[in-house]
Amino acid sequence: MAENTSNISLGFGLDHGYLGGKYSINRDKNKYYASLGVLSYSSESGTELGYGLGWERLIWEDNHSAGLFIGTVSSTIYNETAVIYYGMSANYNYYFSGFTDSSFVLGASLYSGVTSEDESRYDENTSGLLIKIAYQW
Numbered sequence: 851m852a853e854n855t856s857n858i859s860l861g862f863g864l865d866h867g868y869l870g871g872k873y874s875i876n877r878d879k880n881k882y883y884a885s886l887g888v889l890s891y892s893s894e895s896g897t898e899l900g901y902g903l904g905w906e907r908l909i910w911e912d913n914h915s916a917g918l919f920i921g922t923v924s925s926t927i928y929n930e931t932a933v934i935y936y937g938m939s940a941n942y943n944y945y946f947s948g949f950t951d952s953s954f955v956l957g958a959s960l961y962s963g964v965t966s967e968d969e970s971r972y973d974e975n976t977s978g979l980l981i982k983i984a985y986q987w
Contacts, residue, residue, distance in 0.1 A: 854876065854877060855875075855876045855950050856873065856874060856875050856876065857872075857873075857874045857876065857881075857950065857986045857987060858871065858872070858873055858874075858986065858987050859871065859872045859874070859955065859984045859985060859986035859987070860872075860984060860985060861955065861982065861983055861984020861985060862982065862983055862984070863957060863959065863980060863981070863982025863983065863984060864900075864902075864919060864923060864939050864941070864959035864961055864980045864982065865883070865885055865902070865904050865919050865939075865941055865957075865959065865982065866885050866887050866900075866982070866984060867885045867886050867887025867888065867889060867899065867900030867901050867902065867921075867922065868887050868888060868889045868890075868900045868925075869887050869888045870885060870886050870887015870888060870900065871885065871886060871887065872884070872885040872984070872986075873885075874986070876949070876950045879907055879908040879949075880905065880906070880907050880908075881905070881906040881907075881915065881917070881949065881950075882903075882904075882905055883903070883904050883905075883906070884901075884902070884903055884904075885900070885901060885902050885903075885904070885921070886899065886900070886901050887899070887900045887901070888900065889922055889925045889932075889934065890925035890927060890932050892927045892930050892931075892932060893930070894930030894931070895927075895930060895931055895932045898925055898932045898934060899922075900921070900922040900925075901921050901922055902919050902920055902921015902922060903919070903920055903921060904917055904918060904919035904920070904921075904941070905917050905918055906941065906943060908949050912945070912948045912949050913944055913945050913946070913948065913949065914942075914943075914944055914945075915941075915942070915943045915945070915949060916940070916941065916942050916943075917940075917941045917943075918938060918939070918940060918941065919938060919939045919941055919959065919961075920937075920938045921936065921938075922934055922935070922936055922963075923935050923936065923937040923938070923939060923961040923962070923963035923976070924937075924961070924963055924976045924978065926973075926976075933965050934965060935963035935964060935965045935975075935976045936963050936964065936965070936966075937961060937962050937963025937964060937976075938961070938962065938963075939959040939960060939961035939962070939980075940959070940960050940961075941957060941958070941959045941960075941982075942957055942958050943955050943956070943957035943982065944956050944957060945986075952985075952986065952987050953985070953986055954983075954984070954985055955982065955983070955984045955985070955986055956981075956982065956983055957981070957982035957984075958979060958980070958981055958982060959979070959980045959982065960977075960978075960979050961976075961977060961978060961979075961980065962975070962976070962977040963975070963976050963977070964976075
């Protein structure tokens, strides 16, 4: 495994801002990253961005990692208004060709979040499971 390298990835998943990109810095068995993507879209409210920061650590061989993410975790469209939920998730990823190599990545995120919107009109909390598919270079 290469130390002190970086990766760029594109894909769909919580740690990609839903549909977007991720820049990662690799240090030993750790990966630190920032992400930006399209979280939701409606014709009235436009495009809402998903973003966040995260950390992953190799947990087995050079393919399996687990980590944490903090940032936007969900969005709901209610009467053409986007309601954004912020929170954190626990993540698992499988790197087909290796943690720091160019590779397809499959994973899952178990998340929980809250919104600061008017709770009388929207659910205050959200949680769920989101599957991830991406490619990293």
